[in-house]
Amino acid sequence: xxxxxxxxxxxxxxxxxxxxxxxxxxxxxxxxxxxxxxxxxxxxxxxxxxxxxxxxxxxxxxxxxxxxxxxxxxxxxxxxxxxxxxxxxxxxxxxxxxxxxxxxxxxxxxxxxxx
Amino acid sequence: xxxxxxxxxxxxxxxxxxxxxxxxxxxxxxxxxxxxxxxxxxxxxxxxxxxxxxxxxxxxxxxxxxxxxxxxxxxxxxxxxxxxxxxxxxxxxxxxxxxxxxxxxxxxxxxxxxx
Numbered sequence: 001x002x003x004x005x006x007x008x009x010x011x012x013x014x015x016x017x018x019x020x021x022x023x024x025x026x027x028x029x030x031x032x033x034x035x036x037x038x039x040x041x042x043x044x045x046x047x048x049x050x051x052x053x054x055x056x057x058x059x060x061x062x063x064x065x066x067x068x069x070x071x072x073x074x075x076x077x078x079x080x081x082x083x084x085x086x087x088x089x090x091x092x093x094x095x096x097x098x099x100x101x102x103x104x105x106x107x108x109x110x111x112x113x114x115x
Numbered sequence: 116x117x118x119x120x121x122x123x124x125x126x127x128x129x130x131x132x133x134x135x136x137x138x139x140x141x142x143x144x145x146x147x148x149x150x151x152x153x154x155x156x157x158x159x160x161x162x163x164x165x166x167x168x169x170x171x172x173x174x175x176x177x178x179x180x181x182x183x184x185x186x187x188x189x190x191x192x193x194x195x196x197x198x199x200x201x202x203x204x205x206x207x208x209x210x211x212x213x214x215x216x217x218x219x220x221x222x223x224x225x226x227x228x229x230x
Binding site for chain 1: 151160161164216217219223
């Protein structure tokens with residue numbers, strides 16, 4: 001069964017450094033998402049991406065964040081200058097159609113630790 | 116705007132006894148509702164979904180949930196708990212129009228299974 005994959009599984013970085021989190025969505029899906037989960041807190045929506053542009057973003061998704069689909073398979077989240085509070089689990093998700101009635105399929109997550 | 120309230124942060128049951136995880140939602144539109152499960156150090160897995168068809172929804176691993184519009188609830192149940200059910204459970208809402216809207220998660224309920 002097709003799955004969303006994410007790399008790396010764990011990323012450790014120094015404050016102020018740039019990180020790129022990578023995702024490979026399920027191949028025939030149309031919408032792509034990033035979420036984050038700070039330890040002990042709920043999963044929060046960051047951004048959605050459709051037709052090679054951002055469709056919606058939350059207040060969390062400020063100028064330090066960017067997303068890109070550089071080729072036909074990868075979907076990346078870049079954090080330009082990491083802060084301690086960016087430490088979290090980051091989940092990528094994808095969805096097959098334009099209707100909200102279809103669930104999102106989540107990857108296993110990347111745990112980002114900012115020191 | 117939409118929101119989800121999971122009424123219990125922790126639920127502890129004995130193996131073989133029924134499970135009830137409570138969820139109330141708020142949505143301006145006719146919502147789609149989901150339950151996701153997260154096992155330790157794993158990603159988010161869809162348990163079941165409500166998408167305006169039958170109000171009693173059956174999912175994987177013997178779980179089911181009933182959509183009650185009058186009570187704005189979508190409680191998750193299982194007749195007999197198994198040790199492998201120990202995990203974090205998230206009630207999730209999506210706007211009916213869908214589009215690119217991100218999912219809104221509840222804070223999660225940690226299910227503990229006593230032997």
